[in-house]
Amino acid sequence: MSDDPGINSSGVLIVVDVQNDFCPGGALAVPRGDEVVPVINRLAAGFRHVVLTQDWHPAGHFSFASSHPGKRPYDTIAAPYGPQVLWPDHCVQGTAGAAFHLTLDIPHAALVLRKGMDRTIDSYSAFYENDRKTPTGLVGYLRERGFSRVFLAGLAFDFCVRYSAEDAKREGFAVFVVEDACRGIDVDGSVAATRASLAALGIACISALDPA
């Protein structure tokens, strides 16, 4: 992938939420989440254009089970914008858990997009908050920069990568999920549901080793 000038000029790699809290030892660890780091470092070296996203919540965020008396992590509640899975407190602004994994090494990333900063709404997608209406501004950035192909990698495959991929497709980008550069949480079959949804939408799952 890394030598294809077509990818390098029209494509952008979006690295989703490779943060300490989503890696083993973190507050909301994705199983084997740290395994994506060397894969993503190699992958990113082949892209001229890279965007990093960072889950970045205020303390007491609505998506935390601790904000809902009697609820536990991984319970689902009815939010005004639809079902919301409740999570352990994670990625609180300015904490070590919210920092990027120490070995993530993408010095040429042009943009760090933070999300989930509104206390009252979660944001899985890099493009829209969970009401699916409030934009983060990333669509505008990508359009203004002239990118047409979006490659996604990171954590977690079945939540933030999935929602980002689906929104990117909806916005008219050609979308590729680099699946071996992702790991999933798998809540109630969410990994299988993600694969089915991506396939139904025509979003390609590729390998970091594939020529594209």
Ligand SMILES: [Zn+2]
């Ligand atoms: Zn979060």
